[in-house]
Amino acid sequence: MTLSNEQFxxxxxxxxxxxxxxxxxxxxxxxxDSIEFIAKPDAYYGRRVDGLLTVYYSLNDDEIVGGLIKGxxxxxxxxxxxxxxxxxxxxxxxxKLEYLFLSNLWASxxxxxxxIREYKRLADMAEETQVETECPLAV
Amino acid sequence: MEIYKSDEFxxxxxxxxxxxxxxxxxxxxxxxxxxxxxxxxxxxxxxxxCRGRPDALNTLAKIVPLVLQNPKAIYAGIRPEYEQxxxxxxxxxxxxxxxxxxxxRGPDELPALPGKCFLVFINAERVAYTWRWESVDPLxxxxxxxxxxxxxxxxxxxxxxx
Numbered sequence: 237m238t239l240s241n242e243q244f245x246x247x248x249x250x251x252x253x254x255x256x257x258x259x260x261x262x263x264x265x266x267x268x269d270s271i272e273f274i275a276k277p278d279a280y281y282g283r284r285v286d287g288l289l290t291v292y293y294s295l296n297d298d299e300i301v302g303g304l305i306k307g308x309x310x311x312x313x314x315x316x317x318x319x320x321x322x323x324x325x326x327x328x329x330x331x332k333l334e335y336l337f338l339s340n341l342w343a344s345x346x347x348x349x350x351x352i353r354e355y356k357r358l359a360d361m362a363e364e365t366q367v368e369t370e371c372p373l374a375v
Numbered sequence: 376m377e378i379y380k381s382d383e384f385x386x387x388x389x390x391x392x393x394x395x396x397x398x399x400x401x402x403x404x405x406x407x408x409x410x411x412x413x414x415x416x417x418x419x420x421x422x423x424x425c426r427g428r429p430d431a432l433n434t435l436a437k438i439v440p441l442v443l444q445n446p447k448a449i450y451a452g453i454r455p456e457y458e459q460x461x462x463x464x465x466x467x468x469x470x471x472x473x474x475x476x477x478x479x480r481g482p483d484e485l486p487a488l489p490g491k492c493f494l495v496f497i498n499a500e501r502v503a504y505t506w507r508w509e510s511v512d513p514l515x516x517x518x519x520x521x522x523x524x525x526x527x528x529x530x531x532x533x534x535x536x537x
Contacts, residue, residue, distance in 0.1 A: 238393070238401045238414050241440050247400070248436040251422050258427025267418060268496065268504030279430040279480045281491055281508040284521055287454070292507070295480060295488070304505060 260365035262333050264372055269309050271369055273333055274302040275361045285354050288340050303358050305340055309372045315339045331371040333362035376533045378407055384451060384528060388467050389413070394501055404443035404471070404497075407531035415443055416502045430479035439506050442473030442493050445533075447517065452527025453496075467499035470526060472519055478508070492519055 239247065258277040265272065278294035280301045285291050288311065292302040305311075316322045325335050337359035346352055386408045394414035395401050406413035417439070425432040453468040473493050478485050488508055495506040512518045519525075 237395070238403060241402070241444075244400060244402050244440060245436040248422055248432060251425075251432070256426045261424070261426075263420070263424060265418070265504050267498050267500070267502040270505065272424070272505065274424070274428075277428045279428075279434075279478075281488070281510065282494075283510065284525065287525075290507075295508075 260367050262362075262367045262369040264308065264370040266372070269307060269372070271305045271308050271333070271336065272302065273304075273358070273362060273367065273369075275365050275367075276301040285351050286344060286346060288344055289351075289355065289358075291354050291358065300354075300357055300361060302361075303354075305336060308336070311340055311343050312336075312372065314343055326371045329371060330368045333367045333369055334359040336369070337362060376410070376535065377531070378410070379528065379530050379532075381528060384466075384530070386530075388499070389501060396502075399502070402440055402443065404440075405446055405449070405531075407449050412444070414501065415497060416500075418502065418504070429482040433479040433482075433484070434506070438475050438478070438493060439495055439503065441475055442471055442495050442506075443503070446471040446473050446531065447492070447533055448472045448529055449531040450522070450526035450528065451530045454525055454527060465499075466527065469497040469501075469530075470519075471495040471497065490516075494519055 260275045262271055262273040276294065278296050278301045280292040280294055282290045282292050282304070288306050290304045291300055293299065294301045322339065325331055337355050341352065341355040392406060392413040394416055396416050398419050399416040400419060401414045401416055403412040404415040421435060422432070425435060450470040450472065451467065453465045453470070471494070474487065475493050476487050478488050490510055491508045492511050493506065494509055495503050497503050510520050512520050512522060
């Protein structure tokens with residue numbers, strides 16, 4: 237059944253999750269073949285860094301709060317073809333998020349320092365928050 | 376209101392207006408094919424992702440449907456980064472762009488963000504999978520940044536929306 241706007245709003249806002257404490261997370265979304273990483277609970281805006289990465293910046297202080305990696309399965313396939321040992325990084329179907337940021341960086345091989353910097357900042361953030369995510373790579 | 380047509384783009388690809396799937400919300404969105412409404416799906420897990428983030432929850436509940444139903448423009452075809460990725464999934468991906476009059480910061484409702492537009496990305500199966508505020512193009516303030524690099528074509532625009 238298609239929800240009216242009122243029904244949708246009520247259904248979404250009735251969830252008590254908003255009162256639960258925030259914890260950094262990442263989730264692979266097969267609908268977008270993308271991984272979204274949220275490290276801080278600030279409201280944000282996105283800025284496309286390249287064709288694979290959009291970085292989220294806080295509306296409060298312009299600091300990075302997370303990001304979205306696109307084309308995840310294609311990148312992972314490419315990486316694992318070039319570096320078969322990459323698969324050992326996948327444990328129980330999960331992978332450390334910093335590996336994904338770094339592998340995206342290696343796969344795209346950007347020449348602009350600003351792109352490299354943003355990938356590295358996100359990788360550092362992922363390492364600090366110890367976030368893992370489902371890995372859409374057949375091992 | 377203008378609907379753009381192209382021989383390389385078949386709007387019939389999207390199929391019937393009704394759409395449902397277990398584990399997904401089904402909500403109305405503007406159907407650029409005929410100016411009516413069609414269904415867009417949103418994964419229920421997206422609500423869980425809003426844990427501890429009231430602005431994210433309010434944005435999903437109030438801003439996303441508004442932009443889907445009153446887009447300023449709709450772009451089709453997400454340009455692939457790699458050749459291997461030039462599938463129909465990307466060619467028929469859609470991006471709804473809107474200029475909502477309000478935004479959320481923590482639990483507070485605020486006026487719209489200056490210099491920003493709101494984008495909702497939809498895959499070829501009409502599932503909205505991500506949405507966010509982004510800066511507009513400084514030279515063309517009605518368009519999102521890097522618009523021509525990112526999308527293959529504009530399929531709809533509404534000049535009556537400011």
